[in-house]
Amino acid sequence: MTTTAPRRPQKVTFRDRLLRLAGAVTTPLLPGDYLDLVAPLRAGAPLRGRIVAVRPETRDAATVVIQPGRSWQGHQPGQYVRLGVDVDGVRQWRAYSVTSTPGAADGLISVTVKAIPDGKVSNHLVRRVRPGTIVQLDQAQGDFVVPEETPGRVLFVTAGSGITPVTGMLRAGLHDRADVVLVHSAPTRDDVIFGPELRALAEAGALRLVERHTDTDGLLGVDELADLVPDHLDRQTWACGPIGMLDAVEGYWDSHGLADRLHTERFRPTVISPGEGGTVTFTGAGVTVEADGATPILDAGERAGVLMPSGCRMGICFGCVVPLREGAVRDLRNGDVTTAVPGDGVLVQTCVSAAAGTCDIEL
Amino acid sequence: MTVIQKKADNPIAHLSAEDIEIIGKELDAIRDRVIADRGERDARYIRKVIKTQRTLELSSRAVLLFSLFPPAWIVGTAGLAVAKILDNMEIGHNVLHGQWDWMRDPKIHSTTWDWDHVSPPEQWKHSHNELHHRYTNVLGKDNDLGYGIMRVDEDQPWHPAYLGQPFYNFVNACFFEYGIAAYDLELGENLKNGRHKDPAFRARARAVGRKIRRQVLKDYVLHPLLSGPSFLSTLAATFTANLIRNLWSHSVIMCGHFPNGVETFEKTSIDGETRGEWYLRQMLGSANISGSRLLHIMTGNLSYQIEHHLFPDLPSNRYQEIAPQVRALFDRYGLKYTTGPLPKQVASAWWKVIRLSLPNRRGDRRQPVAPAPLVSSGTA
Numbered sequence: 001m002t003t004t005a006p007r008r009p010q011k012v013t014f015r016d017r018l019l020r021l022a023g024a025v026t027t028p029l030l031p032g033d034y035l036d037l038v039a040p041l042r043a044g045a046p047l048r049g050r051i052v053a054v055r056p057e058t059r060d061a062a063t064v065v066i067q068p069g070r071s072w073q074g075h076q077p078g079q080y081v082r083l084g085v086d087v088d089g090v091r092q093w094r095a096y097s098v099t100s101t102p103g104a105a106d107g108l109i110s111v112t113v114k115a116i117p118d119g120k121v122s123n124h125l126v127r128r129v130r131p132g133t134i135v136q137l138d139q140a141q142g143d144f145v146v147p148e149e150t151p152g153r154v155l156f157v158t159a160g161s162g163i164t165p166v167t168g169m170l171r172a173g174l175h176d177r178a179d180v181v182l183v184h185s186a187p188t189r190d191d192v193i194f195g196p197e198l199r200a201l202a203e204a205g206a207l208r209l210v211e212r213h214t215d216t217d218g219l220l221g222v223d224e225l226a227d228l229v230p231d232h233l234d235r236q237t238w239a240c241g242p243i244g245m246l247d248a249v250e251g252y253w254d255s256h257g258l259a260d261r262l263h264t265e266r267f268r269p270t271v272i273s274p275g276e277g278g279t280v281t282f283t284g285a286g287v288t289v290e291a292d293g294a295t296p297i298l299d300a301g302e303r304a305g306v307l308m309p310s311g312c313r314m315g316i317c318f319g320c321v322v323p324l325r326e327g328a329v330r331d332l333r334n335g336d337v338t339t340a341v342p343g344d345g346v347l348v349q350t351c352v353s354a355a356a357g358t359c360d361i362e363l
Numbered sequence: 364m365t366v367i368q369k370k371a372d373n374p375i376a377h378l379s380a381e382d383i384e385i386i387g388k389e390l391d392a393i394r395d396r397v398i399a400d401r402g403e404r405d406a407r408y409i410r411k412v413i414k415t416q417r418t419l420e421l422s423s424r425a426v427l428l429f430s431l432f433p434p435a436w437i438v439g440t441a442g443l444a445v446a447k448i449l450d451n452m453e454i455g456h457n458v459l460h461g462q463w464d465w466m467r468d469p470k471i472h473s474t475t476w477d478w479d480h481v482s483p484p485e486q487w488k489h490s491h492n493e494l495h496h497r498y499t500n501v502l503g504k505d506n507d508l509g510y511g512i513m514r515v516d517e518d519q520p521w522h523p524a525y526l527g528q529p530f531y532n533f534v535n536a537c538f539f540e541y542g543i544a545a546y547d548l549e550l551g552e553n554l555k556n557g558r559h560k561d562p563a564f565r566a567r568a569r570a571v572g573r574k575i576r577r578q579v580l581k582d583y584v585l586h587p588l589l590s591g592p593s594f595l596s597t598l599a600a601t602f603t604a605n606l607i608r609n610l611w612s613h614s615v616i617m618c619g620h621f622p623n624g625v626e627t628f629e630k631t632s633i634d635g636e637t638r639g640e641w642y643l644r645q646m647l648g649s650a651n652i653s654g655s656r657l658l659h660i661m662t663g664n665l666s667y668q669i670e671h672h673l674f675p676d677l678p679s680n681r682y683q684e685i686a687p688q689v690r691a692l693f694d695r696y697g698l699k700y701t702t703g704p705l706p707k708q709v710a711s712a713w714w715k716v717i718r719l720s721l722p723n724r725r726g727d728r729r730q731p732v733a734p735a736p737l738v739s740s741g742t743a
Contacts, residue, residue, distance in 0.1 A: 025585050027577045028477035029417070033470075037417055089406030091467040314641070316675045317492035318461030318473045334395050345467060347474065 040134055043070035047137045049083075051129060052108060061114040061161065061193045062126040063099060068109055068137060074102055075140030077172040078165045078238075078265075081111060082343060084136030087124045091136070093344050094121045097165035097240075097265075098140060099194075101172050112193060114161035138343075144238065144265035145169075150177040151236040155229060157249055159185040159220075159241030160193075165265055166240065167194050170201065180207035181229050185241070187215045220245075222252040233258055240265040272339040274328040274356040282306045282363045283325060291355045296332060298350035306363060308350060315352035324348045327359030365517050366502060367626040367647065374626065375643065377697060386646075386696060387639030393688055394674050397681050405678045406466050412453055412660070413471070420446035424586060430596040440600040444607035445661075450479045451540075451612055452663025457679045459484055460492060464676075481578055482544040483570045490547040496675050500620060500648035503630045507620060510535070510546050514719045516627050521722040528720045532713075539609035544571050611661070614709050615652070619668040621712035622650045624701035645672040646693065651686075651702035658705065659683060669700065 022031040032045060040048050049066040056062050075081065080095045096111035115126040144165055146154070154174070156166045163184055174180060186192045192211060202209035210228050212220045225232045233256055239249045246264050253262040276293035280300055285307070291300035298320055301308045311319025315333060324346045328339040332352050340346035350361070367373060378386075423442030430436040455478030457463070463471050477484055490506070498504035502518060509515040513532060514525045535542040545551070548571055553564050582601040590597035626647040633644070652658070652666035659666045659682075667682035670689055677685075693700040703711070 021585075024577065024580055025589070027581050028479055034417060034421060037414060086403070086406060086466070086468075088402035089404075089466055090402075311489070311493040312497040314497065316496050317488070318464065318676065319488060319493050321461070321464065321474055333391070334398070336398070345469060347464065347467075347472070349461075 041067065041069040045069055045071070047071050047139065049109075049135050049137045051131050051133045051135060053131055054125070054129060056126075057112060057193050058114075058191050058195075060126065060191075061112060063110050063112045064125055064129070065100075065108050065110045066135065066137075067107065072109070072137070073139050075109070076145045077102060077169040077174070078145040079140040079142040079168075080144075080165070080265075081109070081140045082138040083111065083121075083125075085121055085124060085129070087120050091345070092121045093136075095142075097144075097168055099164050099168045099171070101168075112161070112164045112167070114193065142265070144240065144263060146174060146178075146236075146238070150174070152178060153231065153235040154178045154180045155232050155235035155237040156180070156182045156184070157225070157237060157239040157241070157245075158182070159245050162239075162241035162245075162265070163193050163198075164240075166238065167197075169238075170198075170207070175201065175206040181210070181232075181235070182207055183210040183212070183220070183225070183228060185212040185214050185220050185245075188213050222248045225252075233261070236261055236263075238263045238265075272326075272328050272341065272357065274330065274337045274339065276356065278327070278355040278357040278359060280355050280359045280361060282361050284363050293330065293354050293356065294332070295354055296351050297329065297348075297353050297355060297359070297361065300355070301350065301361070301363070308363065310351065313351045315349055318349060320350045321347045322350055323362040325360040325362045328356040329353040329359060330356040365627075366629045366632075368629045368632055369518070374647065374699060378643075382696060383637070383639040383643055385639075386692065387637070387642050389692055390642050390673055390689075391638075393685055394677065397674070397677050397685060401465065401678065401681075405680060406463075408680045409454075409458075409463050409466075409471060409678070412449065416446055416449040416454060419449070427586065427593070427597050427600050428590045429593060430590060430600050431593040436596055436600055440603050440607075443601065443604035444611075447479055447604055447608040448611055448661055451608060452615070452665065453660055453679060454478070454663075455480060456663045456665070459488055461676050462678050479578065480543070481540045481571060481574045482547045483567075483574050486547040486567055486570065487543065490549075492675070496672065498633070499645055499672055500626065501628045501630055501633055501644075504633070506546065506549075508627065510542065511549075511551055513716060515621055515715060517719070517723050518627070519719075521719075525720050529713075529717050532716050536610050536613035537606060539613040540605070541575075544574070547571075614705070615662045615665050617712040618652050618705065618708040619649060619665060621715055622701065622703070622708045623711045623715070624699055625650050642673060645669070646698060648672065649701070650708065651700070652705050652708055653702050654705060656683075666705075669702075 019031070025031075026034060035042060036045065039045070041050060047069050049068045049072075051064055052067050053065040054062050055065070075098045078097070080097045082093055082095050084091050084093045086092075096113055098109055099112045100108065100110040113122050113125045115123045146169055158166055166182065170180070182198065184192065184198070189195065189211070192198070198209055201207050214220070229235070237253070239246060239262065243266065246266055250259070250262065250264060253259050277291055277295075279288060280291050280297055281288045282301055282304075287301075287304050287306050289300050289304040291297065298308050298310055298313070302310075309320050309322065311317035324338065324340045326340055326342050328337055329348050330337050330353065332354055337356050338346060338348060338353070367375065419442055423439045423446055426435050427439035427443065430439055455476065458471060458476045459473050459478070461473040464473050469475055473488070480487075495505055495507045500508060502508065502516060509519070512535070513528045514521060548564075548567055553559055553561070558564055582605065583598055586601060587594040587598040628644055628648070636644070646669060649668040649672045651669050652662060654666060664679035664682045665671060667686055670682040670686055671679070673689065690700050
């Protein structure tokens with residue numbers, strides 16, 4: 001049986017007609033596919049950016065300056081942007097804090113990236129990417145921002161590349177509106193990203209800077225804050241850095257019953273470590289099954305009654321391809337592991353992939 | 364051609380089950396090496412081909428706006444024909460195979476791609492990727508053997524209707540994209556069995572109708588209209604470009620499985636087939652075309668049909684690179700690597716179509732025949 005929903009009266013504008021006609025002229029492609037050849041950053045195109053410069057900051061960090069597409073809606077200091085970068089031909093998505101000032105006159109934005117050991121994307125951006133490269137962008141997001149009504153006293157606790165969102169806030173002039181203390185950890189003096197800029201601000205009296213060089217002085221203990229910044233609990237605090245540091249800071253503020261004064265930003269929130277087999281959730285069907293490391297996800301799903309697309313069942317026809325929203329799978333033919341976090345846009349062949357840990361399949 | 368199982372000189376009689384297992388392992392190793400090395404160079408290649416195709420199509424159509432002038436007609440038609448061939452073969456066929464899915468670029472992906480062809484991608488992927496590539500050259504399972512309208516194997520019973528098959532094949536070649544769409548719809552079968560009222564079939568038929576309408580509107584109405592006084596000559600140009608594309612793709616595809624030297628297989632022979640045996644069937648069931656780099660690109664690298672059938676999901680630009688390794692494997696195991704220049708292979712395929720339009724001559728079929736297992740020893 002078919003039912004017909006009442007049609008909403010809609011006005012077809014001249015522009016709509018023109019677009020439809022243009023589509024009929026270029027079918028099966030869209031007019032935009034041709035425009036992409038010459039104007040990938042135009043308004044109306046999927047949001048992209050062109051890298052215009054890569055400036056080294058420290059031995060393992062660099063600032064990537066990007067000309068965003070015309071659809072870029074701007075950012076608030078402290079927010080991050082997701083970048084889709086082709087590394088070895090494969091599109092990889094990562095989030096980086098925006099370090100440029102909102103609404104810069106040249107229209108450029110920048111992110112600052114620290115190369116982490118074995119980091120596919122960070123090493124590519126810091127050491128190999130060339131100006132002129134087109135990257136995919138998302139609009140800026142994240143709530144690691146200082147509210148409009150700026151608190152009078154602010155504390156930042158950061159480590160490593162955790163300085164990047166804070167630099168974004170300082171460059172937007174936060175220290176003009178608030179009393180700022182910044183406690184920052186890095187292995188050595190030279191490893192402090194934006195070191196000279198921050199020290200200059202401190203010398204000018206714009207903020208109080210406490211640098212901790214962990215190679216010589218060891219990791220900063222959260223209990224040391226009381227001595228370093230006696231009024232730390234009275235300040236609105238933003239913390240950004242490695243997971244261990246954030247856990248310690250959150251525990252400390254919690255234990256004082258002041259969790260509402262602490263705001264944290266977690267880089268790399270999901271760490272996927274592949275194993276053998278795992279729990280597979282088919283998010284659309286709302287079905288969860290346990291699958292071992294030898295069972296194709298296709299079989300596991302079918303056994304649980306999920307309506308799975310399928311084809312040759314031997315890995316050649318790509319008729320069973322579905323999105324892996326999050327998790328890890330192993331290719332049963334050669335053992336290759338594929339991991340995904342939300343937004344990566346990873347599709348997998350279920351007939352030759354087994355769970356390698358917890359997986360969410362969008363089906 | 365007679366199914367391999369019935370041949371007196373079975374070309375794989377000398378292989379043991381163990382040999383076949385090892386062949387499979389060696390082919391897996393070739394595949395793994397390509398995958399480990401696959402990267403930026405390959406991504407650059409496909410993006411360059413796509414960019415070239417789009418630029419060529421756009422500029423050819425621009426030239427055709429002035430198609431009243433004969434030089435413009437010739438240049439525009441030739442350019443458009445090449446652009447359509449690239450779209451169909453090196454880009455469309457291969458993207459829809461999932462050869463470029465690994466790049467994770469949603470714009471170049473088997474689940475999102477559409478091509479300048481009247482068969483909707485979903486239907487083509489089913490009949491081609493899933494059925495033809497899985498059941499390659501198995502009589503009664505692989506409908507690519509004669510597309511259900513021709514007799515291309517001595518073991519198919521003869522019927523007087525086959526007398527006309529050289530003519531059907533020529534008509535099919537001229538309108539090949541429509542032939543493919545009808546084939547993907549299983550049009551003949553569905554009409555014969557009265558399934559034309561089945562809602563699923565009707566939905567698929569409507570999808571084909573949409574593709575046809577859009578192509579006709581674009582090629583035979585809008586672009587001629589845009590050409591103003593050159594209306595008729597542009598119409599003739601786009602028709603000619605489609606005709607050239609159809610004749611070309613038909614020729615290339617005939618060369619893949621019809622020429623002399625290609626083996627066919629019995630339906631029962633694939634019961635419980637191992638990975639090694641599947642590989643072996645692909646090795647013997649396909650034929651290559653030799654030629655220049657340009658020829659390979661224009662065939663969508665289906666001139667490396669053997670390599671393509673062994674590894675349908677490897678990027679097409681890699682087939683040429685692995686061909687020497689694959690050929691060495693054939694030589695080591697005493698198997699026949701069927702290849703030849705385009706004219707020879709096309710002639711061989713056409714000769715088969717003509718020859719088999721007539722009943723078998725005595726001696727074409729070795730009788731009496733006892734079905735033999737695919738593998739002569741070790742498995743039964």
